[in-house]
Amino acid sequence: MLQIIGQEKKKGNDTIVREFSLSIFFNNQELVTLACSPSNLEHLVAGFLFSEGFVKGKHDLNEIVVDYQRGVAKVTTKEGKKKGGDFSIKRLIASSGGKGISFFHPTDSHYHTTIKSQIKISTTEIFALMDEFVQRSKIFQDTGGVHSAALCDKNEILLFREDIGRHNAIDKIFGECILKNIQTDERIILTSGRVSSEILLKVSKRNIPLLVSKSAPTDMGVQLAGEFGMTLIGFARGERMNIYTHEYRVM
Amino acid sequence: MLQIIGQEKKKGNDTIVREFSLSIFFNNQELVTLACSPSNLEHLVAGFLFSEGFVKGKHDLNEIVVDYQRGVAKVTTKEGKKKGGDFSIKRLIASSGGKGISFFHPTDSHYHTTIKSQIKISTTEIFALMDEFVQRSKIFQDTGGVHSAALCDKNEILLFREDIGRHNAIDKIFGECILKNIQTDERIILTSGRVSSEILLKVSKRNIPLLVSKSAPTDMGVQLAGEFGMTLIGFARGERMNIYTHEYRVM
DSSP, X not given: OEXXXXXXXXXXXXOOBOOEEEXXXXXXXXXXXXXXOSSSHHHHHHHHHHHTTSOSSGGGEEEEXXXXXXXXXXXXXXXXXXXXXXXXXXXXXXXXXXSOOEEEOTTOOOTTOOOOOOOXXXXXXXXXXXXXXXXXHHHHHHHHOOEEEEEEOSSOEEEEEEESSHHHHHHHHHHHHHHTTOOOTTOEEEESSOBOHHHHHHHHTTTOSEEEESSOBBHHHHHHHHHHTOEEEEEEETTEEEEOSOGGGBO | OEEEETTEEEEOOOOOBOOEEEEEEETTEEEEEEEEOSSSHHHHHHXXXXXXXSOSSGGXXXXXXXXXXXXXXXXXXXXXXXXXXXXXXXXXEOTTTSSOOEEEOTTOOOTTOOOOOOOOBOHHHHHHHHHHHHHHHHHHHHHHOOEEEEEEOSSOEEEEEEESSHHHHHHHHHHHHHHTTOOOTTOEEEESSOBOHHHHHHHHTTTOSEEEEXXXXXXXXXXXXXXXXXXXXXXXXXXXXXXXXXXGGBO
């Protein structure tokens, strides 16, 4: 790599972010190939399958075996092949990935739950959480444009994950929660990425009352947050933020 | 929307970026739904179909009719239904969109063309192009996190497009080039977004010798640029940039 600064040229040796291909086989059927960062792949797979409605929780899963060498994850469910056979596919192209797919499983009807949590949080607490979040993300954002996501309570970050995909970073968090029985109900998600309708749907399925992003929401993201009862905060940077919906949770 | 600045709260009225759903029907068969920004949709559709290998150029297309009210684009090809029936689908989850799909058409084998253009450009010319690019993107990036892409020659920006999806912004450019017979061979693409393998494949299919990004490439992006003979530049900001591959085109 050649680094140019003004008129100067020098050999550089920057870290380049890795892009990894992970093919998921669901009950021996090839389901999808994810472009992702090669960490916490078991959590990514569990989170993805939950987000897309293939599994409803840990109880549905039999085994997830990830082969990091070959880039393959083999998933079996307790119901086995029966369940693998009946998924229908609705193709949806994701906003910031450009190319997208969405699966709607017939047994999946979590979309319209209203989030009822009465959790309250102060602006100072949100600023402090975002400050810690940005500190932890810093190296990665500077070097590789990697996205970050975190699960928090009011006082601290409980889980922090990165991925080249903003959806994946959140799926890694939720996958870990599912596999380790970590509660999400009264908790907060922080994300570096924009909040499109897909992100909103993903987070609402875990019953999260507060979603805080460093970036912008889309109008569909705001609309869905309003409908689902989620407090959506965008542009949370330094001592500033915009509260788009259900501001009663912020003191 | 409630705007928080330090301890102050005030009613805000920010512009929120629009997210639009566009369903593409290809020879009367539902192909895909894109999450996009609602501008230049005819170009987006043409560019998407080319990128994904459904059409090889303008000559394949009969008609693209976009219904902005219903969010539907109806595309017919000259070969008609015959062509619509035989596409096979390979699902691929895009890095930054999280959810992705990639179609491989049997007749599509553009991937391994080597780019032979001997175009030369100075670092000063690249800095000037990126400066204009950032100026034009500024409002949108501040308000909505929208991605930008531009087609340039050495002297100026020829086409500039935005979209909530970084893939879409580039597809809008290429779609317009295809429909209006605008040459891309000896030209340059600027993008605000990260360069993953998918972006690299998309741009290489238009035989573009120089791809300049404000953001980072992934390792797979760099590897493919090397193989395809494309000069890949990342982190082009102010008077700085990193040249990852085929630096002989930059003086």
